[in-house]
Amino acid sequence: MDAKSxxxxxxxxxxxxxxxxxxxxxxxVQLGAEVxxxxxxxxxxxxxxxxxxxxxxxxxxxxxxxRDPYSMKYLVAGMDYLFNLAGQTSHMDSMENPETDLxxxxxSQLQILEACRHHNPDVRVVxxxxxxxxxxxxxxxxxxxxxxVPVDFNGVHKxxxxxxxxxxxxxxxxxxxILRLTNTYGPRxxxxxxxxxxxxxxxxxxxxxxxxxxxxxxxxxxxxxxVDDAVEAMLLAAISNNCCGEVLNLGSKELFSLTETAQxxxxxxxGGKVExxxxxxxxxxxxxxxYQGDFSLIxxxxxxxPKTTFHEGMRRTISYYQQNQQKxx
Amino acid sequence: MDAKSxxxxxxxxxxxxxxxxxxxxxxxVQLGAEVxxxxxxxxxxxxxxxxxxxxxxxxxxxxxxxRDPYSMKYLVAGMDYLFNLAGQTSHMDSMENPETDLxxxxxSQLQILEACRHHNPDVRVVxxxxxxxxxxxxxxxxxxxxxxVPVDFNGVHKxxxxxxxxxxxxxxxxxxxILRLTNTYGPRxxxxxxxxxxxxxxxxxxxxxxxxxxxxxxxxxxxxxxVDDAVEAMLLAAISNNCCGEVLNLGSKELFSLTETAQxxxxxxxGGKVExxxxxxxxxxxxxxxYQGDFSLIxxxxxxxPKTTFHEGMRRTISYYQQNQQKxx
Numbered sequence: 001m002d003a004k005s006x007x008x009x010x011x012x013x014x015x016x017x018x019x020x021x022x023x024x025x026x027x028x029v030q031l032g033a034e035v036x037x038x039x040x041x042x043x044x045x046x047x048x049x050x051x052x053x054x055x056x057x058x059x060x061x062x063x064x065x066x067r068d069p070y071s072m073k074y075l076v077a078g079m080d081y082l083f084n085l086a087g088q089t090s091h092m093d094s095m096e097n098p099e100t101d102l103x104x105x106x107x108s109q110l111q112i113l114e115a116c117r118h119h120n121p122d123v124r125v126v127x128x129x130x131x132x133x134x135x136x137x138x139x140x141x142x143x144x145x146x147x148x149v150p151v152d153f154n155g156v157h158k159x160x161x162x163x164x165x166x167x168x169x170x171x172x173x174x175x176x177x178i179l180r181l182t183n184t185y186g187p188r189x190x191x192x193x194x195x196x197x198x199x200x201x202x203x204x205x206x207x208x209x210x211x212x213x214x215x216x217x218x219x220x221x222x223x224x225x226x227v228d229d230a231v232e233a234m235l236l237a238a239i240s241n242n243c244c245g246e247v248l249n250l251g252s253k254e255l256f257s258l259t260e261t262a263q264x265x266x267x268x269x270x271g272g273k274v275e276x277x278x279x280x281x282x283x284x285x286x287x288x289x290x291y292q293g294d295f296s297l298i299x300x301x302x303x304x305x306p307k308t309t310f311h312e313g314m315r316r317t318i319s320y321y322q323q324n325q326q327k328x329x
Numbered sequence: 330m331d332a333k334s335x336x337x338x339x340x341x342x343x344x345x346x347x348x349x350x351x352x353x354x355x356x357x358v359q360l361g362a363e364v365x366x367x368x369x370x371x372x373x374x375x376x377x378x379x380x381x382x383x384x385x386x387x388x389x390x391x392x393x394x395x396r397d398p399y400s401m402k403y404l405v406a407g408m409d410y411l412f413n414l415a416g417q418t419s420h421m422d423s424m425e426n427p428e429t430d431l432x433x434x435x436x437s438q439l440q441i442l443e444a445c446r447h448h449n450p451d452v453r454v455v456x457x458x459x460x461x462x463x464x465x466x467x468x469x470x471x472x473x474x475x476x477x478v479p480v481d482f483n484g485v486h487k488x489x490x491x492x493x494x495x496x497x498x499x500x501x502x503x504x505x506x507i508l509r510l511t512n513t514y515g516p517r518x519x520x521x522x523x524x525x526x527x528x529x530x531x532x533x534x535x536x537x538x539x540x541x542x543x544x545x546x547x548x549x550x551x552x553x554x555x556v557d558d559a560v561e562a563m564l565l566a567a568i569s570n571n572c573c574g575e576v577l578n579l580g581s582k583e584l585f586s587l588t589e590t591a592q593x594x595x596x597x598x599x600g601g602k603v604e605x606x607x608x609x610x611x612x613x614x615x616x617x618x619x620y621q622g623d624f625s626l627i628x629x630x631x632x633x634x635p636k637t638t639f640h641e642g643m644r645r646t647i648s649y650y651q652q653n654q655q656k657x658x
Contacts, residue, residue: 095500098439106435106489110427148477149492151499156492160435163478163485170480171424171614285500 001232005239007032012079014038014066014112015047015086016059019189019196020128020181022051023227024083024234029055031235038075038086040065045088046190050327066108073115076123081238084112084165085128087158090195091286094154105157106164113168113176125165125176126237131249131293133159133180140221141294144180144247152286162247169245177237178247179230182293186227186313187320191328199224199314202265203321204329211273215283218259218276221290223252226313229306236302243301251293252306261310268315330561334568336361341408343367343395343441344376344415345388348518348525349457349510351380352556353412353563358384360564367404367415369394374417375519379656395437402444405452410567413441413494414457416487419524420615423483434486435493442497442505454494454505455566460578460622462488462509469550470623473509473576481615491576498574506566507576508559511622515556515642516649520657528553528643531594532650533658540602544612547588547605550619552581555642558635565631572630580622581635590639597644 011028015021016037028035037059039047052059064071066086076082087105088094094101109127116123134142135149150156165176183197191200202212233250237243256264262274279287298304321328340357344350345366357364366388368376381388393400395415405411416434417423423430438456445452463471464478479485494505512526520529531541562579566572585593591603608616627633650657 098443099436102436102439107428107431110431114427145476147474149495151496153493153496156489156496159492160485160489163488164482166478167480167482167485 001236001239003031005031006235009033009080010078011081011083012036012038012075013083013085017041017047017049017051017061018085019046019051020184020227020230021083021085022188023186024085024231025052025059026055027231027235029058036060036062036075038062038064040086044093044195046196048188048327050324051188066112067103069111069115072112073119076112076115077119079120079123082116082123082125083234083238084109084125087128088154091132091152091154092283093195094152094157095282095286098153101153101157105154106160109161109164113164113174116174117168117172121172121174123174124238125174126234127162127165127176127178128234129158129162129178129180130155131180131182131291132288133162136288137291140290140292141251142249142291143294144249144297151288166245166247175244177240177243179233179237180247180249180293181225181230182250182252182291183222183224184227184230185224186317188227191321202262203318206265206269206272207321207325211275212262212265214258214262214274214276215279218257218262220258221255221292222258222261223255223292224310224313225250225252225306226308229308233298233302233304236304240302246301248298248301249293249295250298251295252310254310255292256310264311264314267311268318330565330568332360334360335564338362338409339407340364340410340412341367341404342412342414346370346376346378346380346390347414348375348380349513349556349559350412350414351517352515353414353560354381354388355384356560356564358387365389365391365404367391367393369415373422373524375525377517377656379653380517395441396432398440398444401441402448405441405444406448408449408452411445411452411454412563412567413438413454416457417483420461420481420483421612422524423481423486424611424615427482430482430486434483435489438490438493442493442503445503446497446501450501450503452503453567454503455563456491456494456505456507457563458487458491458507458509459484460509460511460620461617462491465617466620469619469621470580471578471620472623473578473626480617495574495576504573506569506572508562508566509576509578509622510554510559511579511581511620512551512553513556513559514553515646517556520650532647535594535598535601536650536654540604541591541594543587543591543603543605544608547586547591549587550584550621551587551590552584552621553639553642554579554581554635555637558637562627562631562633565633569631575630577627577630578622578624579627580624581639583639584621585639593640593643596640597647
């Protein structure tokens with residue numbers, strides 16, 4: 001990527017105080033962008049002012065909710081780039097409160113895109129979606145042509161939001177790219193519970209001297225992306241003219257069972273323990289089984305591939321939480 | 330179908346004063362069911378009290394909006410069957426007012442299904458969806474495994490509602506079947522405009538002595554179902570234990586270009602005229618091109634196939650509007 005691509009560019013990041021949004025904001029500030037982060041700071045959603053501490057004086061922070069169409073209309077105007085990351089990410093919460101999930105993950109996206117269309121049609125949009133839209137894979141690795149059969153409301157609502165982004169490009173020419181993220185992890189992720197990724201709560205338990213809990217037999221397969229790699233994909237997607245209106249998977253060259261994942265933790269954290277427990281019924285019925293994303297399309301379109309091994313990424317992540325524990329507990 | 334299947338059964342039809350809902354209500358009354366129709370009577374949506382005139386004293390009519398969760402909660406309780414047909418059907422209107430379309434076609438469905446889950450988990454649900462969820466066919470005939478890439482908000486929102494119905498079965502055991510209807514036509518369809526099907530406005534124009542208008546070259550292919558055939562599919566789906574949570578296409582053995590479709594009209598209505606006009610830009614960009622549904626799956630599951638030829642169905646339809654013109658203009 002040309003290091004000047006974002007210099008002096010106006011960038012809006014929804015969910016910008018959250019895990020991925022804040023890492024993206026820090027990177028964009030380093031690249032010389034003028035960054036506005038918008039975040040609702042809803043307690044369970046992962047927004048945390050400490051996340052942007054390294055660039056606190058260099059970003060504009062706007063606390064508002066994407067469900068508020070008036071603030072969004074004002075905020076998108078004049079932006080060169082919109083990284084659309086705000087959302088409710090918990091699968092379980094979406095089952096408890098599907099209407100809230102619909103309002104945040106679907107209706108808000110419609111309103112944001114309507115704001116772009118009417119007030120800033122030239123903005124470039126990157127939408128952070130999720131592999132959850134596929135549901136239980138019929139086979140792995142899963143490419144973008146795999147059927148979309150989400151197993152929870154969160155997947156249904158993110159899928160509708162994806163379709164909005166595609167439609168606003170096809171019908172109105174608003175240039176969007178949709179990235180389907182897989183398990184992203186790294187510094188600044190939520191660790192108090194599994195609402196973003198179970199890797200967060202695993203780290204917390206280890207640092208608290210508690211065993212990691214694995215549901216079921218630990219044989220489920222997962223792929224992981226270190227947050228810097230996910231951020232790089234977003235930056236590349238934002239500036240490319242080669243993927244407007246398209247859906248692109250992220251993914252990893254490495255594939256781990258949950259047991260193997262835990263082993264990486266234990267290598268980095270000697271003395272840690274793992275405990276296997278029965279799958280809770282409410283989680284089991286929305287579980288997707290094995291997953292691995294096929295990311296060959298984004299490699300072809302944008303030249304992206306993940307650069308950080310899981311071992312190295314986890315080492316950095318654990319180190320971050322050892323140093324910043326009190327800000328995330 | 331066993332003629333006794335619906336005898337003394339309690340049946341709720343949302344959108345029951347609309348085109349398909351009213352034909353279904355009339356049929357169910359003939360089969361001995363206790364029918365409640367619920368309809369908002371929103372002026373442009375096709376609800377019309379005259380539609381249930383033949384069974385006016387034998388159905389319970391409840392005027393309310395599916396967006397009203399309180400009325401729905403009350404109405405679904407105690408029902409044996411729910412035919413879930415209420416919706417906004419106009420592709421163009423969905424582009425003008427996507428938030429309204431989302432509220433009616435998606436949010437309401439979530440609320441109705443939540444009402445079923447909590448207040449009547451044993452109810453059997455048939456959801457009327459649309460071939461619009463496929464978008465522009467990659468090839469025809471289109472089977473249920475064809476990718477879903479809707480070209481308008483209506484398609485996005487109906488797709489999300491389909492996913493809700495499947496999820497409520499998979500996760501909570503509420504038995505639903507999703508039918509993807511193609512162009513349905515027949516007595517009681519809306520004829521004042523093309524909000525339900527262009528066949529309606531064609532009939533009206535012919536009866537008014539005006540030419541049928543065809544956008545573009547008239548080569549686009551379409552399949553049509555006479556409403557009695559669509560109603561039969563819904564009844565079969567409601568009582569089968571063979572397709573819960575599934576999506577089934579309707580379709581026709583006959584396939585017509587728009588020009589050939591117009592020719593059927595002119596055969597039945599000598600002296601009628603056809604006029605070709607350029608495709609309006611706002612319609613062109615959400616047009617799906619050729620379409621034909623593959624209905625082999627519903628034939629395998631339910632033994633359904635359409636019985637009424639387009640020529641015969643149109644003959645009955647034109648005759649209905651000649652007799653009831655003043656009620657639909």
